[in-house]
Amino acid sequence: MTAPIETTGAAAEAQPEAVLEGAGKGQIEGRSLGQIAWTRFKKDKAAVAGGVIVILLILLAVLSRPIQALFGLDPNAFHQDLITPDTSLPTGSWGGMSADHPLGVDPKFGRDIATRILEGSWVSLVVAFGATILSNVIGAIMGVIAGYYGGRVDSIISRLMDTFLAFPLLLFAIAISATLQGGAFGLNGLPLHLSVLIFVIGFFNWPYLGRIVRGQTLALREREFVDAARGMGAKAPYILFRELMPNLVGPIIVYSTLLIPTNIIFEASLSFLGVGIQPPQASWGGMLREAVTYYQVDPQYMIVPGLAIFVTVLAFNLLGDGLRDALDPRSR
Numbered sequence: 001m002t003a004p005i006e007t008t009g010a011a012a013e014a015q016p017e018a019v020l021e022g023a024g025k026g027q028i029e030g031r032s033l034g035q036i037a038w039t040r041f042k043k044d045k046a047a048v049a050g051g052v053i054v055i056l057l058i059l060l061a062v063l064s065r066p067i068q069a070l071f072g073l074d075p076n077a078f079h080q081d082l083i084t085p086d087t088s089l090p091t092g093s094w095g096g097m098s099a100d101h102p103l104g105v106d107p108k109f110g111r112d113i114a115t116r117i118l119e120g121s122w123v124s125l126v127v128a129f130g131a132t133i134l135s136n137v138i139g140a141i142m143g144v145i146a147g148y149y150g151g152r153v154d155s156i157i158s159r160l161m162d163t164f165l166a167f168p169l170l171l172f173a174i175a176i177s178a179t180l181q182g183g184a185f186g187l188n189g190l191p192l193h194l195s196v197l198i199f200v201i202g203f204f205n206w207p208y209l210g211r212i213v214r215g216q217t218l219a220l221r222e223r224e225f226v227d228a229a230r231g232m233g234a235k236a237p238y239i240l241f242r243e244l245m246p247n248l249v250g251p252i253i254v255y256s257t258l259l260i261p262t263n264i265i266f267e268a269s270l271s272f273l274g275v276g277i278q279p280p281q282a283s284w285g286g287m288l289r290e291a292v293t294y295y296q297v298d299p300q301y302m303i304v305p306g307l308a309i310f311v312t313v314l315a316f317n318l319l320g321d322g323l324r325d326a327l328d329p330r331s332r
Contacts, residue, residue, distance in 0.1 A: 170269070
């Protein structure tokens with residue numbers, strides 16, 4: 001018979017079985033869902049690059065006014081000495097690019113394009129983020145209510161979504177923006193234009209997220225944790241906002257990163273049509289509208305704001321795709 005093995009003090013203090021040890025590589029510890037998603041996200045180089053660009057754009061937008069004050073920049077400062085009197089075009093080649101004006105100046109007025117791009121960045125991001133937050137709040141609440149209660153409540157909210165989706169949004173936005181140009185609700189000028197754009201874009205886009213949240217809620221309401229909450233006597237508001245909503249954060253974040261670039265393009269489109277941000281306030285869409293007259297003789301003025309919109313939208317889309325794959329690997 002084999003002699004019994006005596007248990008030493010070291011063995012008695014051994015780690016529990018739940019903590020595994022690799023072969024000479026230290027302990028293997030469990031990871032949270034956030035850590036797992038971050039590990040997946042880091043492997044997507046395109047998404048990481050998009051995230052870095054998005055962070056830089058947000059920093060530039062937030063710090064645009066301090067940067068202008070620090071360097072004495074003025075997006076509306078005229079430089080008539082840089083404009084040819086006969087043609088109203090910038091002097092020199094490439095739209096008047098120089099050390100003082102690295103992206104050139106605009107025709108007719110000679111305003112620095114780089115400063116106007118910087119000024120227009122916060123306008124686009126404020127409208128895009130504001131409209132996205134408004135859409136998410138309305139869509140998430142309406143979607144989770146429709147998915148959880150079902151029946152007549154679901155039918156009413158679903159028909160409401162269909163009604164909003166049937167609106168010709170662009171024409172409706174043009175009509176509302178044009179009507180409220182003079183002033184409304186005690187606001188006028190830039191605050192009014194920003195508020196109108198955020199409301200129009202955000203309020204009429206919520207059904208898209210609402211449908212996504214509704215579909216996810218229909219699946220989640222049959223899960224065990226919801227049954228356990230009901231069994232413990234939890235009321236519907238507690239289940240909606242404490243049990244279901246935290247499990248919907250992932251899809252909401254992913255949809256938000258994909259909705260923001262859409263809202264940026266929508267704001268630029270309205271400004272391009274003349275019913276969005278009004279001059280002299282700089283905006284990317286407004287710069288494109290002004291460049292239409294000169295694009296054949298001064299393409300630089302159209303290329304720069306066009307590239308700004310393109311890079312911003314591409315970065316947000318890459319970030320959104322990476323977050324989608326990281327938070328839901330089954331979507332691959």
